[in-house]
Amino acid sequence: MLKRRVSTKEVKRKKELSERRFHKRYETIAFTEESETPKMVVMKAQEQILKAKRKGISIPIKEVSPLKVPVSKLRLHLKKRHYSLARPQFLPSKTFYPAKPLTIILKPPKSESIRVPTLPPMMLKRTTTPIPKLKLKIPENISVRPLLHPVNIKELRLPSLSLKPRSLRLRLFTLPTKALKHKALLCIPFSTYRTLISKEKKEAISISPVKSTTIASIDLGGKVPDSVVELFLTTNDERGIGNAFKYVGEPIYIVLVKSPTKEYECCETIQYLCIRVLREVGLPTEAEIRSAGYSMDEIERYLGEKAITIIDEKALIPIIKGDFKEFTKKSLEVTFENIDENALADRIKDIGKGLRFIIFHVNENIAKLFYKKLLKVKSKFHDKIFLVKPVDLSLKYRKKLAQLMWGLISIHASGSYDDILGEGKTIYYNKLEEIRSTVSKGYMIMYPKISSHISGEESREHYLLKHFVAKVLVDNPPHDLELAKIRKEERYEYIEFEKVWNEGIISDAYIKNDDVVIEVETLFGEGKRGGDPIAKIRDITVEKYIKSNIELRELWIIMENITMLMHLGDLWSLYNIYKRLYSKKRIRFKVKFFTLDLKNLRFVSIEELIDQIKEFPNI
């Protein structure tokens, strides 16, 4: 292949081109001396290279010598990094043109003063005015000696009071119907009251002392029943029907009026409630029902042996020596008058040891007479005698009562208290067993593993309730929990049963990401603490967390509906105490009380339960 000839012109043109490119490259450099143009510098360099080529020798290089500076001085000082909010800006390349001389101004680095201005030194001197000293006087004689001779009370007459109060505190029932709409306690001017009274029928004004308001009265705006028995039983006793089902350490005599119609029959319900009370105290719960055909000796023997004894009116025939059907009202009174009081007192003394329920289930006429007879002998031994009558609640409320007592389940039965509550109990336990079965089948797949109590015994109810808690937390957790935001399939990993803390505390359940501890309370066997099962919640369940350092946001106490209803008054007070303590930051976690809703699988708070109770006509 022939090579193309290159003309001299072309060579020159190429040279010029390369020179131009070279010069262009060096134009961007900034120079301090204006006399030395880039072109001149390049020329000089080229000349040097040409000279060297002509001579045929290389440019000599000076020997490299180490810097004679001590190494320590070369060490860099790390300075404190000052953060600046000014962001670096990117400037366009044009801004470099034309090249300007670079001047560096050296300034001393800005130092931060850490000095805090001081106060002048001082010498403490005595205060000009001496501090007043407290002088203790000889204690005064404050005793008031009687100046008047004692006189017989009969001779004294009460002074006539002429009070002109500006305002009166009136009880609810004394107010006319217009005022009843407002509040339980009203404070109105006396003149207003007089005008109200004049319009309507005048009633007796009772001036009650001003009572201190409690949280219960503020929050609820009404009365909280002490116990569930107040919903379906009444008594003429001032102590209240609730006291008939509390531990007192002595036998409790209940004279239960037999309902004339069967729909208000509640003897078996009372028996069941007595069993519950005895279970809480931790006593045996054997029951014996005596209806007829027993001799006096047999009855006396059984009275002493069993924890609950129900004596029907027929069984009393040997005692009163005759049949009730044969007696008229007057002859009955005579018969009861003739009963030897000392003998009756002796019989009752014989069986008067420890908590025991003796229920006399008798007709209304006999009940009153029998109750009076028992009351006559009460001063000789004790006064735990109650005359109890079932409330005539309609079927709707009887069903409602059963629902409240048994986990808000739906009940289809109709009939007496015993029929409805009995069916409720059966459905309640069956439902709990069903939940237990479902949860236990899904251990570690869907539901957390639930072990029985690590230390001590555990009742069946407690065990079943733990399964219910697991079911609710996985299937339908309360919406305010973080747990509710987690996928259902993963929730079980965040729930731990029988959680053992390092401080030796064992929690029934613990929700990890919510810092919520759950304690299941059946109160069985806890009445040994002075016969007060609620003391267990106060002194152990809550107290152990107060004393510990466990990081806790809320403590939930889950109870059976019937248990919560039987101690409603005490639990409501306790709940309000903890609420107040938390608001004053004296405890670091909230304490909440819940019961069960088996129908909707959720927890029902104590407030909600009380709201439902308020619907009852007799509350």
Place this chain on the structure above:
Amino acid sequence: MSDMSTSMKDHLRNLVSALVNLSPSRNIISQLILLLPRDLRTIEYSYPEISSPEAKEILAQLGVRLENTVRRENFANKLYEFIHKLFDWLDDELVKNVRLNLAKLTGLNIDSLPNPYAEWAELVLRKIVHEKNRVALIDLLRKLSESEEYCSERDLQTLLNEIRKKFKLNPAEFEEIVQICIGSEEERIESLKPGSYGYSSEYFEYYLRHSEYHLDIILHEYRYSAFYHKTDYYRLRHRNTLREILRRVNVEEKSKYERG
């Protein structure tokens, strides 16, 4: 007897005066010792008095080592510890009602008996209020003084995050505020042997967290229970004093703002 008791009172008054004057709020040397270790340049800039040879000699005698980083040694270290004790003692952190009892014993009005910590904290706060992020600083201090006595690390972190979000602080600014208010360096000040308090198996260790100006609000308490399980929580100190000072400083700043 009465002369003796009077002289004892005078001695006590002198002692309290000495303690009060030892406070960094009233003495530049103890202030310098408290704020060490620092960069020499910062110290020279903040305390120009120390450039004289005489001052250097004084500081050397006290155990302050003037190098690139100014450090404290020997006696200066003890003085530093003592200043902390003094702060705590007269601010009722170690024993309750100390100033009240001292006022009674010396026959002085309690208001004329200074509280070194309160004085120091007030001076520091008055210096801080001129800083860039003063609002965030004051807010954080107020929240700390108003929170409960004990808090967990999570609570503290939540509080700090709140402040950071509220004032939209960048990491550097946030770090600066944390250093002034809370600090990061912890020093073990005390440890209780097993069984000396509570159960025989458990024991405690206390670490004081030093902030930049030694407001030292946080005491980190570690509790080692059985099997050496460790739980820790923070105790917030000097809360009442801080609350009172913040209120006072805030009122004065407001009045200045209204006037200005």
